[in-house]
Amino acid sequence: MLSFYxxxxxxxxxxxxxxxxxxxxxxxxxxxxxxxxxxxxxxxAVGRPVSFAGQRFEHxxxxxxxxxQLLVNSLYTLSIGSWxx
Numbered sequence: 001m002l003s004f005y006x007x008x009x010x011x012x013x014x015x016x017x018x019x020x021x022x023x024x025x026x027x028x029x030x031x032x033x034x035x036x037x038x039x040x041x042x043x044x045a046v047g048r049p050v051s052f053a054g055q056r057f058e059h060x061x062x063x064x065x066x067x068x069q070l071l072v073n074s075l076y077t078l079s080i081g082s083w084x085x
Contacts, residue, residue: 004063016071023064030056 005012008022028034032053 002059004067007059007063008067016068019064019067019071023060023068026060027057027064030060032057 003012005014008019008026010018010022014022030053
């Protein structure tokens with residue numbers, strides 16, 4: 001099973017701008033409206049290109065949501081530790 005970073009094509013040390021750029025590229029590549037014509041030419045998607053593209057797009061969406069939230073949570077946790085009233 002692929003990790004969320006693998007789905008987006010970035011490493012675990014990636015920063016938020018890099019994750020966001022990778023997400024935008026992957027979302028465009030795997031969006032059902034954009035990917036179906038390309039998938040029609042691939043052997044693995046014959047007969048089911050829309051559902052295949054939809055599944056890939058959902059994986060990309062989930063990877064973005066989880067990766068970005070983990071990064072935001074870790075930044076928030078770090079900022080609380082250094083907060084001075």
